[in-house]
Amino acid sequence: MFEKLMNIDRRIVFTLVALVVIIPMLAPFSIPLTVAEPTQNLYDYIDALPPGSTIMISFDYGPSSFVEPEPMAEAVMKHCFDKEVNVIGITLEIQAVPLADKVMQRVAVEKGAVYGEDYVLLGYRPGDTFVILGMGAEIASVFDSDYLEKPITEIPMLQNITNYDQISLLLVLAAGSTVEDWITYGHTKFDLQIAAGVTGVIVSQMYPYLQTKQLIGLMPGFRGAAEYEKLIDAFGSGTKGINTASLVHLLVIGLVVIGNIAFFVQRRREE
Amino acid sequence: MEFLGIWIAAFLTLCIYSFLYRDNPFYRFAEHLLVGMSVGYIIILTIYFGLIPYAWDPIQKAVTGEASRWGFLTLIPICIGLLFFTRLSTRHAWLIRYPIAILMGVTSGIMIPNALQTDIFAQVQGTLNPFSVIGTLSSFEIFGAILIVIGVICTLTYFFFSVEHRGPIAGISKVGITFLMIGFGSAFGNTVMGRVALLIQRVDFLINDWIGTIF
Amino acid sequence: MKQQVPLVLCFLFGIVMILTEFSPHAASQATYKEIANWGRVISPFVLALAVITLIQTHWARIQRRTEHWQYSVVVFFGMILMVVVGTPLVIVGSPFGPQHPAFQWLFNNVQVPMDATMFSLLAFFIASAAYRAFRARTFEATLLLVTAVIVMLGNVPIGDIIWGDTASNARQWILDNPNLSARRGIILGISLGAISQSIRIILGIERSYLGGGD
Incomplete structure (x- = not known):
């Protein structure tokens, strides 16, 4: 037998x-979930930002991995719009642009956010490290227009934003090695505050950076998405997914x- | 169009899942279509969001006077970039060494100081920092801090191949393996979550979106 | 010419990037910024070469009529479809482009489902592998297995129902302590290796990236 x-x-x-x-x-069915410290830290950080602050989200995932980071993006953006925190979207992953566009529009419609005033999608530029370094000096040197090819000088919410000095937080939603790139070149060189939301596959390798505070918060995979949804009291695909999982x-x-x-x-x- | 999109997506999803039974032409068709479409997508985005803003626009603006004449400097990296295509000619393939050497030099030069700070100094600091506030830690946290120091040293010893792993070094590297196994175990546990997430999304699509169009 | 000039270029660019990193002088920072900008300009050419190489491979398969060459035709069909829809043919007045709904429709309804499904197959294989190969044969294998089970249980809310808070807490402790130390050991090892390799590249000691020949 x-x-x-x-x-x-x-x-x-x-x-x-x-x-x-x-x-x-x-x-x-629904099972109650406890929120772990790394997700709570990210929530607390965003919650404490004054209205009018700006965060940047780097959508560094593709169609083969979007299922976990997408509900994270939704939950964080909902929180930001509720707190009147502006969101700039960019991506270092070539396949992420339409995905980022879709999720940003979806949340904006739900929360009544206005493109160009509350959020903007700058899009994609090749050359990960060089893009991170270039934006540290001047965002306009890398993105002189947004995803829809509108010059950034004509976008109201970007008028007072030159480089990372005006960015309160960078949230990397990643499925690959871009978190390490952002830490190495964004945090170390420009002192940019970074948090991450990553797919399950790379969760384990984030913890050394979390302990050193090189990452101020972390959403680990589907669970991280569900935890953030619980914190903002919104039922989304993260919660639905983690129950099924x-x-x-x-x-x-x-x-x-x-x-x-x-x-x-x-x-x-x-x- | 939405209805058609859902049906096409469902058909291709099922084509790929048919591989679970065995390899078949439907799966191979979808696999190759995916490769082709990805290449087409990359071509378009590389031109639109890479070559045009980085290479074309600065030159055009310098020519029309919209930007300063310094824009012509962009011709240098463009020429360096074009040298990559010498790879396609057997006679001139050696010229690809120029752009590769420049990129290697630039990335190595950028990487050394930043990686030293990010991955060496900050990580060593993070390992030792808890001991500077040891008075404020609980006994369990102190145990954790000591465990991290032991784990880091032993794991590093395991990767240290300049000496033969015999005697005490063998013992230390064996402890290193123990830590590595726990690390890989946690990675496996988390990977399951990641892969299951994708499956849940696809099944959700088939049940709620696709079958939803039938009933 | 074929070996020495690339080595000199590599050395010069490497040294300049290191020196300008530490100098706050405006000229130094401008140089750093300009060369980083060059890196950005060069990047799309690398992508373009990769695409051309892939096209060559499939074209050769069609020409030589190798086994399953018909599928390479499918590759070309998919590629041409995306390129045609994604290219705004201004001359003939076509309104298409990468931001056009038609391009996005193809991406969202064809490319995304296939890519996501392809990777979701791994859920089945991971379950099958867990059943067939995940055996507690040795102490190390047992450790890996037990850790994986605890993390899996702690990752999902049902773990807390079965095991109380212990599931979440045990998972968090493993990730925060033994996992962290193993990962940190790996990070330190990789970084030390990468940094020493970079120094060797800049100094011209490591030349394998130049390929063979003179």
């Missing part, structure tokens, strides 16, 4: 995975346990 269990067709495992995702979608996580843990039981039983028999 255990030998059979160990040689089970992988497609049976695939079917189980599909089922534990589909079932909670058909019968949604609960069952998949239990399934994976169950598979590990069953696989190991079968393995040890068979090994004992062989001995």
Whole structure:
């Protein structure tokens, strides 16, 4: 029996995975979530910003990873618009521009934010490190127009913004190595305050920077998005997703346990 | 158009999921279409948000007098950049060494001082800082601070290949492996969350958006 | 000419960037800014070369009629579609462009779903791998496995229902302490290696990036 269990067709495992995702979608449930310190720190920092401050969001993710950072962007932007904090969007990832445009417009419509006054999307420029360094000297030297090719001199909310000195916080929403780039060139060289919202895949490598305060806050994956949604009291795809993810996580843990039981039983028999 | 978009997206989603059963032409079609469209997308955005604002605009503005004549300086990096294309000719391929050497020099020069500060000084400081406020820490926090020092030293020792790992060094690097395994375990745990997130989104799309158009 | 000039250029640009980093003088900062600007101008050419190389690969597959060459035609179809829709042909009065709804429609309804689905496949494979390969054979493997299970349980709210606050707290403690120290060890190791390699590149000791030949 255990030998059979160990040689089970992988497609049976695939079917189980599909089922534990589909079932909670058909019968949604909600489980209370505790907020961890790194997300709370980011929330507190933004909450304490005076109205009229400006934060910059770097949308550094693509279609292969947008599911986790997108609800983070939504939640943080909602918080910002409620606090009358302006948002500048940029991206170092070539595939992120339409994604950033979509999420910014969606939140703006919901919160009644006005383009050019409350938020702006500058878009994409190639050359990660050089873009970060260039904006540190002068944002206009990198982005002389916004995503819609409107000169930034004609955008009201950018009139008093020259470089990072006028940016209260940079939030990196990343799936790759741009958080490290922002810390190395944005924080170290220009003393820019940085927080991050990252995909699960790179969460673990953020903690050394969190302890040194090179990152003032962190939203770790789907959980981070759900935590921020809880803090601003808004139900979004982060909360919905983390509830569904609960069952998949239990399934994976169950598979590990069953696989190991079968393995040890068979090994004992062989001995 | 929205209806059509949802159906096309659903069809392509199912094409890719068909790979879970086995490799098949539907999957290969979607895979190659994705590669092609990504390349097309990158071409357009590189021209629009790279070459035009960085290379074309400064020269054009210098010619028309909209900007100062210093704009012509941009011709230097443009020429350096164009040298990348010598790679396409077997006779002149060696010329690609020029732009690569310049980029290597520039990025190395920028990286050294900033990486020293970010990844060496700040990280060492972060490891030792808790001991400067040790009086304010609970015994559990002190345990954590000591654990971090031990972990960092042992992990570094594991990666130190200039000496043979024998005797006490072998013991220390073994402890380093222990820490690394915990690090990789936590990375695996978090990776599961990331991959599951994508799956949830796609299933959500199929059930709520696509099937929603049928019923 | 073929070896020495690139090495000299690399040395000069590297040294200038290091020296100007530490000098607050206006001329020095202007030089730093200008060269960083050059780096930005050069970047799109690298992307363009990568794209051309990929096109060459698929073109060769079609010409040689290698196995599954038909799919390379699909690659060209997708590429041309995006380029045509994304190019504003001002001469013929086409209103299309990268910000045009048609380009965005293709991106949102074709490219995004495929890319996202492709990576979501990994959820299935990760579950299958966890079942088949995640075995507590040794002490180290057991440690990895136990940590992964605790972090997985702590990552989702159901973990707190099963194990109380312990799930979240244990996850947070692991990430904040042993995980942090391992990651920091890796960061220090990589950075020391990268910095020493950069010094070797600037000084011309490391030349492998120039490729073979004279």
